[in-house]
Amino acid sequence: MSPRPRSLPRFFTDEQLDRLLSLPGLTPRDRAILEVLAATGLRASELLALDRDDITPDYLLVRCGKGGKARFVPLTHRAYGVLEPLLLRCKASTDPVFVNAWGDRLSRRGLHHIVQGHLRAAGLPGSTHWLRHSAGTRWLNHGVGLRSVQVMLGHADISTTAIYLGTAMKPLVNELRRCLPE
Numbered sequence: 593m594s595p596r597p598r599s600l601p602r603f604f605t606d607e608q609l610d611r612l613l614s615l616p617g618l619t620p621r622d623r624a625i626l627e628v629l630a631a632t633g634l635r636a637s638e639l640l641a642l643d644r645d646d647i648t649p650d651y652l653l654v655r656c657g658k659g660g661k662a663r664f665v666p667l668t669h670r671a672y673g674v675l676e677p678l679l680l681r682c683k684a685s686t687d688p689v690f691v692n693a694w695g696d697r698l699s700r701r702g703l704h705h706i707v708q709g710h711l712r713a714a715g716l717p718g719s720t721h722w723l724r725h726s727a728g729t730r731w732l733n734h735g736v737g738l739r740s741v742q743v744m745l746g747h748a749d750i751s752t753t754a755i756y757l758g759t760a761m762k763p764l765v766n767e768l769r770r771c772l773p774e
Contacts, residue, residue: 600758601725604630604718609726612714622706624674625690628654629707629720631671633727633745636703636720645685647675658746665744729759 604612609630618626629639638656646655652667667675678689688697698706707720724745731741742753 601729601755602718602722603725603729603759604716604722606730608714608716612710612716615710615714618710620674620677621690622710624671624678625703625706626710626723627671627674628667629723630726631668632656632665633724633731634665635724635746636700638746640688640690640698640700640703642689643685644679644682644687644689647672647679647689649676649679656746661746663743663746725756725759728753728756732756732759 613623613626613630625639628634632654634654634656635658638658642654642656647653647667648655648664649672652669652672653664654667655662655664657663675689682689690698690703692698692702704720707723711718728741728745731744732738736744738750738753738757741756742750745753747753
């Protein structure tokens, strides 16, 4: 029996991301959550595990990982700009970056509640994981190599990352059509 074909990851378009990230009334923490997820493609668990010393301001890098495998993912200047006030609030290098109203590390349930609320406010379907898929798709659409995307998303197997090629095909097809004779 052949393996079941994997479905394409669901993701947000650039226009949808702009709508989400420009929602009025976002708290600094919520804006930072959305910006960092959209910019880095971190897993929800990786975002929640971030401590102050996991952010390297000099190089705009985030240290994260799953299963004891650390990796570094670049931050955009925009994402760092909204993240910086949260980092300045941290007193110790091991303080959590994202906290709840009581100052405790934000829970997975709390994160999903926050993201879902903002997605509804923006009139968008989706989930926290769609932001991860959006980052991978956007990187491929802007010419980042598959192997680099694999490293940044922390995929052990390149075939997992290759699924994103299906979401990036439309721009490739349009580019090829421009190059082909009529």
